[in-house]
Structure formats: structure tokens, C-alpha cells
Amino acid sequence: MQFSDRLANIKPSATLTINAKALELKAQGIDVTSLAVGEPNFSTPEHVRDAAKRAIDEGFTRYTAVPGISALREAIAEYFRRSYGVEVTPDCTIASNGGKQSLYNLFLALLNPGDEVLVPAPYWVSYPAMIYLNEGVPVPVKATAAAGFKLTVEQLEAARTPKTKILLFNSPSNPTGALYSEEERDAIVRWALDRGLFIIADEIYDQLVYDPHKPLSLVGWWKQYPDRIAIINGLAKSFAMTGWRVGYTVAHPDLIKKLSQITGQTTANICSISQKAAVAALTGPYDCVESMRLAFQKRRDMAWQELASWPGVACPKPEGAFYLFADISALYNDAMPDATAVCTRLLSEAKVAAVPGDAFGAPEGLRFSYAVADDVLMDALERVRKVLIGK
Ligand SMILES: Cc1ncc(COP(=O)(O)O)c(C=O)c1O
Numbered sequence: 489m490q491f492s493d494r495l496a497n498i499k500p501s502a503t504l505t506i507n508a509k510a511l512e513l514k515a516q517g518i519d520v521t522s523l524a525v526g527e528p529n530f531s532t533p534e535h536v537r538d539a540a541k542r543a544i545d546e547g548f549t550r551y552t553a554v555p556g557i558s559a560l561r562e563a564i565a566e567y568f569r570r571s572y573g574v575e576v577t578p579d580c581t582i583a584s585n586g587g588k589q590s591l592y593n594l595f596l597a598l599l600n601p602g603d604e605v606l607v608p609a610p611y612w613v614s615y616p617a618m619i620y621l622n623e624g625v626p627v628p629v630k631a632t633a634a635a636g637f638k639l640t641v642e643q644l645e646a647a648r649t650p651k652t653k654i655l656l657f658n659s660p661s662n663p664t665g666a667l668y669s670e671e672e673r674d675a676i677v678r679w680a681l682d683r684g685l686f687i688i689a690d691e692i693y694d695q696l697v698y699d700p701h702k703p704l705s706l707v708g709w710w711k712q713y714p715d716r717i718a719i720i721n722g723l724a725k726s727f728a729m730t731g732w733r734v735g736y737t738v739a740h741p742d743l744i745k746k747l748s749q750i751t752g753q754t755t756a757n758i759c760s761i762s763q764k765a766a767v768a769a770l771t772g773p774y775d776c777v778e779s780m781r782l783a784f785q786k787r788r789d790m791a792w793q794e795l796a797s798w799p800g801v802a803c804p805k806p807e808g809a810f811y812l813f814a815d816i817s818a819l820y821n822d823a824m825p826d827a828t829a830v831c832t833r834l835l836s837e838a839k840v841a842a843v844p845g846d847a848f849g850a851p852e853g854l855r856f857s858y859a860v861a862d863d864v865l866m867d868a869l870e871r872v873r874k875v876l877i878g879k
Contacts (some may be wrong), residue, residue, distance in 0.1 A: 495569040497620040501613055502847030506831060510841035521868040522839040523856040526671075530728040530783075532765075533738070533776040539768030541762045552757040555748045556583030556736075560763045562768035564736050570692075570774075579741045580714070582765070584750055585758050587692045587722035587735035587753075591664040592618050594688055594718055594737065595654075597625035597746045603653040608639050610813055612662045612690070616849075627652070627781045628849045631714020633802040633815040637664035638672060648683060655680045657706070658690040660697055663848045663855040664813040665788075667697055670704060677709050687717045690695035692735075695726035695777050698785040707738065715740040725809075726777050727769045731802075733758060733765040784810050787858040787865055792849060794869050795856075798877050810859045813845070816853035819876055827851055830876070838871035 503524055510522040527780045531537075561578035568576040584590040591614070595866065599605070601623040607615050609628040616626040629647045631637045644655070657676065659668040668676070678685050689706040697703055710717040721736030737747060757763075788805075791812055794818075795803045800818040816830065827844035829856065834840050845853035856872075858865050873879070 494621055494623065495708045498617050501617075503613055503843050504547065506835070506841050509835060510608070513835070518839060520835070520841060521860065521864055521871075522546050522841040523858070523860065523865070523868055524843050526857055526859065527730045528725065528728040528780060528784075528810070528859050529861060530623060530780050532729050532732070533727065533772075535772050536729070536759065536765045536769045540761050540765040543764035547555055548760050548764055550760060552760050552763060553613070555581070555744065555750040555759050557763050557767075558566070559767045560770075564738070564768045567770045568641075568707050568738070571703060572705050572707050573707075574711055576707065576738055577846075580738055580744060581749065582737050582744050583758050583763065584720075584722075584735040584737060584747075584751070584770070585755055586724060586733045587690065587720050588614060588723070589620075589739040589755070590689065590720035590735045590747075591615070591688070591690065592621070593623040593737070593747050593750050594739075595745060596750055598686060600653075602648060602651060604651040605654040605656055606644055606652060606685075607656050608661070610637060610661070610663050610845065610853070610855075611656075611849050612658060615656060615719070624653075625651070630849070631664075631666070633804055633853070636804040637661065637813065638667040638668055639676070641675050644676065645683075648685075650819065651654075651723065652683075652685060654686045654688055656688050658692075659704070660693040660808025662693065662809055663811050663845075663850075664804070665703075665809045667701055667807035672707075673704065677706065679798045681713060681716055683874070689717065689719045691719055691721045693723060693809040694723055694808060696781055696784055696790060698755075698781075698806075701807050704855075712736065713817055715742070717720070718743060719817060723766055723769055726780070728780060729765070731767065732762040732765055734762050737759065784858070786879075787862055788812075790862065791856070791858045791865055791869060794866070794873070798873060800877065810857055812852070813853050813858045814856070815850075815853045816876065827854055830854060833871055834875055838868070838875045840868045840872050842872070863873055 692864040718739035723729040
């Protein structure tokens with residue numbers, strides 16, 4: 489068959505591929521632990537599930553307004569008021585089918601063929617694919633383990649060209665868990681605004697930051713520069729709602745109108761029932777978010793202490809999200825020459841699925857997700873240690 493040229497650069501998601509292999513082994517009765525996917529192992533909070541059940545029972549099952557019901561757009565605005573003390577009006581919001589759709593539609597709305605997007609690496613696997621699909625050019629800018637996987641303005645400036653249009657900013661980061669301080673972030677934001685760039689802030693992990701850090705959002709900057717910044721977020725990670733597919737964008741009303749047009753002609757509104765659930769989540773108690781955050785923090789501490797003690801492994805302490813990214817290139821040898829070979833061996837010998845860094849633009853490392861139960865996590869890491877360093 490003849491497929492569109494647009495698909496030429498699109499590879500299957502490495503995260504999902506490795507997870508599929510793990511599931512295959514599980515189906516054969518082999519006990520495999522997947523540290524490959526980015527999905528909290530908690531249930532969606534009860535009051536959120538109840539709101540969805542009520543929506544079904546009350547027949548709230550029809551098309552809704554494309555950008556979301558007013559109650560949801562109000563609830564998104566309230567989230568920013570409550571979390572960051574910043575006033576956002578509902579006309580600056582649009583609900584999306586997960587943070588993924590928010591990002592995809594932003595690239596569709598903003599990119600012309602050949603426009604470049606600065607993508608800090610290690611990056612989330614889907615960014616380059618989304619940029620290619622919208623005929624843009626992803627320009628990875630590499631941050632090292634030694635620098636805590638964070639970039640400086642100088643590195644970004646060196647990667648900028650006359651075609652650079654957008655800076656993607658993801659903090660806390662998937663796959664590294666790196667969290668920029670307010671000062672580090674502000675220096676980058678000022679630089680991007682001074683150079684005339686548009687900033688897309690992916691804040692999907694904003695609530696999952698560990699003590700003593702507090703959630704940080706670009707919403708204050710967005711208030712000052714509403715037509716230069718867009719923020720994406722969603723409920724998947726902080727409210728354990730991956731399957732409900734609720735994300736959102738905060739942007740200038742003119743951009744929201746364009747996003748709404750795209751959404752209207754492609755997917756239309758997100759699931760009506762999920763919208764009611766999202767209203768309950770965003771306007772309800774946040775103690776569920778806090779208890780999940782504390783559970784992740786405990787796992788981060790345990791898993792990081794283990795990994796950081798391994799000779800030849802460089803793993804900066806992640807300050808957010810639920811991933812550890814370890815530079816293991818010092819351990820590469822003839823038997824395990826690269827990250828993919830290491831992951832294949834981990835799967836067959838340790839029965840643990842991790843994701844090779846190539847998928848994140850960082851072939852020197854591996855990503856482990858710690859969104860699994862404490863004992864499962866530590867047991868899996870012990871098996872990984874035996875394969876990687878032999879004891
Ligand atoms: C960095 C980052 N952004 C966005 C998303 C999209 O999340 P969702 O579409 O499930 O809301 C993910 C999911 O893994 C992510 O890791």
C-alpha cells in the first residue's frame with residue numbers, strides 16, 4: 489500500500505512495544521514485572537468514579553460543546569486559582585482527549601512545514617512523532633546526567649536557528665523526573681520570549697513533585713504573555729485517570745478558538761461522562777492527589793537509593809514524575825553493547841521490562857517507571873542489579 493510521506497518518521501512507541509513484549513511473556517505464564525509504562529497503579533478516586541456513574545444514570549450521554557461543558561472549563565480555571573492563585577477565564581481553556589491531543593492540536597495549529605521545535609532531551613517519546621506528523625522539525629537539545637538532565641540557556645541558544653518557532657518545556661520531565669527550579673525556568677522563559685519563540689509548557693506532572701519542592705506552573709508567565717505561551721495538563725497522572733482521557737490546554741482565546749475548530753472537525757467533544765468525572769476531580773478534595781504523591785515520593789527514595797549505589801550507573805535524583813533515568817553507558821560491553829541489548833537481556837534474565845533510552849533521544853540510558861507497588865519495585869530492581877552488575 490502507498491502511505492502518506494508524513495508517516496515516514498513515525499516509529500511505534502518503544503514504551504508500548506516493550507510493554508507488549510512483557511505482556512506476551514506474562515500470557516505464557518512467565519512472571520514479568522513491567523517498569524515500562526507511565527501509568528499510576530492506583531484506582532481513580534471513588535468520588536470521581538461516583539460522578540461518572542451518576543452521569544450515566546442521569547443520561548448525560550450525548551454530544552457536548554466541543555471545547556467542553558461550561559462546568560469543566562470553569563473547573564479547569566478553578567484548578568489554576570486553587571493551585572497557583574492565578575485567575576484563568578473559561579474562554580482560555582479547552583478540554584482534550586488527554587494531554588496528547590492538547591499537544592498534537594497545538595502543533596497542528598502553530599506549525600508550518602519546516603518550522604523547528606526545540607525539544608529538550610531526554611524527551612517524552614511522542615513529541616518528535618507529533619511534530620513530524622504536523623510537518624515540523626523536532627530539534628533535540630541534549631541534557632546530560634551530570635547536569636541533572638537540565639538544560640541551560642546557552643545550550644538552547646546554540647540550537648536555535650531562524651526556523652525555530654517553538655520551545656517545548658516539560659518539567660517535571662518524562663523520562664528523567666528532572667524539575668527546573670523557578671530561577672532556572674525563568675531564565676529559559678525570558679530567553680525564549682526575548683527570541684520571539686512560542687512556549688508550550690507540558691505540565692502533566694505538575695502535582696507530582698517531591699518535598700521540599702512545590703508545584704510550579706508557567707501560568708503566571710502566561711498571564712503576562714497570553715499569546716506567547718500555551719500550557720497543557722491533564723488528569724491522567726495526578727488523579728490516576730489515564731483511561732478516562734481528560735487533558736486540557738490553557739491559551740489565548742484566539743488560539744483556543746482555532747483548537748476548538750480543529751477538535752470540532754476531528755474528534756468533537758471528549759467523552760461526556762469523563763467530563764463529569766473531571767469536574768468532580770478538579771473541584772473536589774485534593775487529599776487523594778496528596779496521598780498518591782507521598783506514595784510516589786517513598787518509592788522514588790527507595791528506588792533511587794538502590795540505583796544510585798550501583799557502580800557504573802549515573803542516576804540524578806528525580807524531583808518529580810514517577811521515573812528514574814539511569815545513564816548506564818559505562819556498563820556497555822560486547823555482550824550488552826547498547827540500551828536495547830540491555831533491555832532485551834533484562835526482560836529475558838531478570839524478567840523486568842524497562843525502556844531503552846534511544847526512544848527518548850538518550851541512547852546512553854534506561855528508563856524505569858516506579859508506578860508499581862513498593863515490594864514489586866524493589867524486588868524487580870534487585871533482579872536488574874544482578875544482571876547489570878552481577879551481584
Ligand atoms: C510528558 C507527557 N506529556 C503528556 C502525556 C499525555 O498524557 P495523557 O494523554 O494520558 O493525558 C504524557 C503521558 O505519558 C507524558 O508523559
